[in-house]
Amino acid sequence: MGRLFGTDGVRGRANVDLTPELALAVAVAAAHTLAESDRSHPPLAVVGRDPRASGEMLEAAVVAGLTSAGANVVRVGVLPTPAVAFLTAEAKADLGVMLSASHNPMPDNGVKLFAAGGHKLPDDLEIRIEDAVEANATTAWERPTGAGIGRVHDLLDGADHYVQHLIGTVPHRLEGIKVVVDCANGAAAEVAPVAYREAGAEVVAINADPDGLNINDACGSNHIEALREAVVAHGAHLGIAHDGDADRCVAVDANGDEVDGDQIMAIIALAMREAGTLTGDTLVATVMSNLGLRLAMSAEGIRLVETKVGDRYVLEELRASGLALGGEQSGHIVLPAYATTGDGVLTGLHLMARMAQTGRSLAELAGVMTKLPQVLINVPVGDRTVGAGAPDVLAEVERAETELGDTGRVLLRPSGTEPLVRVMVEAETEQTARAVAERIATRVRAASPAA
Incomplete structure (x- = not known):
């Protein structure tokens, strides 16, 4: 079996690559792997989804897998x-x-897993889950019966609880800020407008x-x-755009010019340093971040x-x-004091709080x-490994x-999630x-033509 997990969970075309059978198998393996340390009580799992249609089908499969492994499930919906x-x-929860x-x-759809505490899985746990999925394909596992089968409950006020948590993190009220929020017809459609208004x-x-269908x-x-x-x-003073599951935030200023994740990190880093909360005066970013971010932070x-x-x-x-701020150019911004993962709505709140606090425009910041x-x-390829590793x-x-x-x-x-090879080039002009990137992209296409 090839690796199931990419850079962010198990992904694929729903009902083709990511089937209900696979989702069920991953759920069973996750329940056994992530809850194996303490069997004094039934494992507890929280299950949510974005609004894409296939999520209903896959949610049913995941819930069936978890309960068949003896885990109780709290469904939180979209x-x-x-x-x-x-x-x-x-x-x-476990x-x-x-x-x-x-x-x-x-x-497309995906299965993202969190360990206890709401943390994403390290590579070793993903490998153990993959091994368990493969083993379950050929080896029977002991199934609970009767009262040992997991139960399912629905949490109806999860959105309210989450929004109140977000608002409680805001360092400055947002009065005077007019924002347009693009919810991507996704999971932020309810909570983002409410959170921004209540702040x-x-x-x-x-x-x-x-x-x-429109996510x-x-x-x-x-x-x-x-x-x-x-x-x-x-x-409006700014616009904020989230992606389908709202773990990203990118912005545009009052003129409509984009402010990406690198720029947002720079703004929030300076705000945190001023407040004395930027641990070690250090920011964490990925190799995809623009060289300009490193130069600005160094200055x-x-x-x-x-x-x-x-x-x-x-x-x-x-x-x-033990650091306090990190993220990606794509708009995944992580504030560990308030969240265990990238949170687009949290980021939007703190970006606007800086605007309100300083009275400065987003373009100026x-x-x-x-x-x-x-x-x-992004070069479509038949084989990502061949496309990125060919001698030419x-x-x-x-x-x-x-x-x-x-x-x-x-x-x-x-790419860790799509049949693509990403070619990124920075230069003085x-x-x-573009000329250098196109040259490399041409070699990639020739090495592994897309199907």
Whole structure:
């Protein structure tokens, strides 16, 4: 069996790659793996989902798997991924399950797992779950019967509990801030507008009417065109876009110009340092972050630690080093004092709080960082490993790195969730970055043509 887990859970096209049978098997394996240390009581699992249609089917399979393994289940319904992590910790559950493919198109779905405390799984636990899934395909396991079968309960006020938690973290009320929030027709449709309003902002919500089919469809953090237009049309101070499961936050300023995760991290880092809460004056980011972030933080006396791509690697570094802020350019921002994972709504609240506190516009705050021109090409491939590791591809990367020298950089990596190889190039000019990136992308396509 190949690895089931990518950078963020088990993903695939629902009912094709990610079948109910696989979801059930992963749930059983997770229950046995994550709750095996204490069998003095039945394991407890929290299960949530985003609103995509296939989530109903997969939720049924996951709940069946968990209860068949003797776990009691609390269903929380449609909620953001960070809300499920929060409720997993609050309930002192043994594990949490979120059914979502995040920013991916509607036909996809995923199974994201949280350990006790609402923390994402380290690699070794994922491997143990994968091994258990494979073993269960051929080996019977002892099934509970009678009173040993798990029970299912629905939590009806999970959204309210989560929103109140978020509001309690805000360092400054948001009165005077007008925001347009793009909910991606996803899991943030209910909680994001409510949280922002209750924190004091004037809110215009768009793409907040999920029907199970329209999640991430030309909206949300990967498609901010409608948000740009709405911010200008409504005369708002800013716009905030979430993805399908609301663990991301990107923004646009009053002019409609994008403010990405790197810039948001820079803004929040300076706010936290001023408040004395930026532990070790250190920010954690991934290798995908723009070189401009490192330069800006260095100028401000803030150290930048880099990790592999994936917010769970940022989380691991934050926990291991006891640090207070980290994230990704894509908008996964982690504030460990308040959340165990990236939380888009939490990030939006703290970004607006900084605006309200300083009286400065988002464009002015984001000006602390100058982004180096960066070009990212997502190349569809038949095989991610071949596309990223072919000799011709590696030779082209080496040639590009020699050309750019200290004035830029190249990052080539296979996606952990999609059949793509990501080619990222930074250079002094966009023209140079695009030319180099296209050259490498051409080699990748030739090495492993998409099916």
